[in-house]
Amino acid sequence: MDFQTWEPVYERLLAAFGYPRGDDERARDRLAELLANASTYDPAGLGLDGQTVAVAGAGPSLEREADRAAAADAVLAASTAVDRLRDAGVAVDAMVTDLDKNPGTGRELTESGTPVFVHAHGDNVPAVERHVPTYDGAFVVPTTQAAPTASVHDFGGFTDGDRAAFAADHFGAAELRFVGWDFDDPDVAPEKGEKLRWAERLLYWLESRRGERFGVLDGRRDDIAPLAATD
Numbered sequence: 001m002d003f004q005t006w007e008p009v010y011e012r013l014l015a016a017f018g019y020p021r022g023d024d025e026r027a028r029d030r031l032a033e034l035l036a037n038a039s040t041y042d043p044a045g046l047g048l049d050g051q052t053v054a055v056a057g058a059g060p061s062l063e064r065e066a067d068r069a070a071a072a073d074a075v076l077a078a079s080t081a082v083d084r085l086r087d088a089g090v091a092v093d094a095m096v097t098d099l100d101k102n103p104g105t106g107r108e109l110t111e112s113g114t115p116v117f118v119h120a121h122g123d124n125v126p127a128v129e130r131h132v133p134t135y136d137g138a139f140v141v142p143t144t145q146a147a148p149t150a151s152v153h154d155f156g157g158f159t160d161g162d163r164a165a166f167a168a169d170h171f172g173a174a175e176l177r178f179v180g181w182d183f184d185d186p187d188v189a190p191e192k193g194e195k196l197r198w199a200e201r202l203l204y205w206l207e208s209r210r211g212e213r214f215g216v217l218d219g220r221r222d223d224i225a226p227l228a229a230t231d
């Protein structure tokens with residue numbers, strides 16, 4: 001997705017959560033500085049074009065659905081879904097994270113040649129500053145939710161999981177398969193619940209743009225507030 005398409009939705013997110021845009025931009029630029037000497041990873045190298053890509057979230061259903069991830073051509077996993085899939089015997093092709101839960105996993109992945117999409121936003125600069133210098137920059141894909149720059153990309157999306165879906169879409173995935181997504185999880189804290197509601201709206205927008213029907217949204221569409229007139 002190009003930024004022109006993403007920006008109106010991004011502006012709605014900023015308004016909904018009260019995030020200052022300037023903070024996201026400063027975070028983006030700090031991430032760029034920290035990687036200034038690295039030749040970062042081009043996700044085209046993942047070869048997602050035409051593939052069935054599993055997009056793993058960290059909901060309670062993940063272990064139950066691990067086989068569906070294993071059977072996909074590629075797996076992009078959000079944050080702690082990486083560790084849980086590994087424990088279930090499923091290796092991931094890339095991790096998508098804002099470094100707030102399992103930064104050590106991200107470091108190990110980059111060290112062993114698995115790309116990690118590292119997202120900088122207005123509320124994670126200390127984590128970015130602490131962990132990015134410990135990563136192998138050759139396997140980091142730097143991302144922002146603000147305007148992209150020469151070195152920091154914006155493929156669209158907000159939470160770790162939906163950003164994985166937008167990245168898979170951007171790099172040509174033929175089919176997205178969602179595992180570990182539980183929108184009605186009663187155990188998530190209120191702010192996280194609000195983020196999950198936005199993730200759901202974003203996936204609804206994405207499926208409509210792709211002309212696809214994501215099974216994870218079956219039975220839910222009537223209750224989703226659309227983000228675009230075309231939804």
Ligand SMILES: Nc1ncnc2c1ncn2[C@@H]1O[C@H](COP(=O)(O)OP(=O)(O)OP(=O)(O)O)[C@@H](O)[C@H]1O
Binds near residue numbers: 056160180182
């Ligand atoms: N029930 C759920 N609980 C948590 N995450 C879920 C759930 N369902 C789907 N997800 C997706 O899994 C992703 C990873 O969740 P996790 O709790 O490991 O990370 P997080 O760092 O808190 O995520 P984020 O920073 O994006 O809020 C979320 O970003 C979300 O997109």
Ligand SMILES: Nc1nc2c(c(=O)[nH]1)N=C(CO)CN2
Binds near residue numbers: 122145
């Ligand atoms: N500014 C800002 N941006 C975000 C935040 C956040 O807490 N602050 N959280 C996200 C996913 O958890 C994604 N983007």
